[in-house]
Amino acid sequence: MINNINILELIRPSLQMDGGDxxxxxxxxxxxxxxxxxxxxxxxCPMSAVTLKQGIEAEIKKSVPQVNEVKAVQM
Structure with missing residues (x-):
């Protein structure tokens, strides 16, 4: 159903301004x-947990109701 979360493309520029992605x-x-x-x-970043939950997760949940939680993983 969800192959890609396009809302990430809207979030990425603000992260990229601070050298992240x-x-x-x-x-x-x-x-x-x-x-x-x-x-x-x-x-x-020591603030990455805040960025993940209050920034990325909050924005995605507004646009993609199927998402219940966003978790960061290291590849």
């Missing part, structure tokens, strides 16, 4: 878990 990894339709990889400065 985010990439779609996987989406589990049953659980609603979206896995993303934080890259660049976002990968090691």
């Amino acid at each position: 985010v990439q779609f990894i996987d989406f589990d339709e049953k659980s609603g878990l979206l896995k993303v990889e934080l890259m660049g400065h976002c990968a090691h």
Whole structure:
């Protein structure tokens, strides 16, 4: 159903301004878990958990109701 989360393309520019980025990894339709990889400065930033939950997850949930949670994974 969801092969790619296009809303990430709207979020990426603000992360890129600070030297970071985010990439779609996987989406589990049953659980609603979206896995993303934080890259660049976002990968090691002490505020990355806040960025993930209050920024990325909040924006995605507004546009994609099938997403229940966004989790960062390292590839």
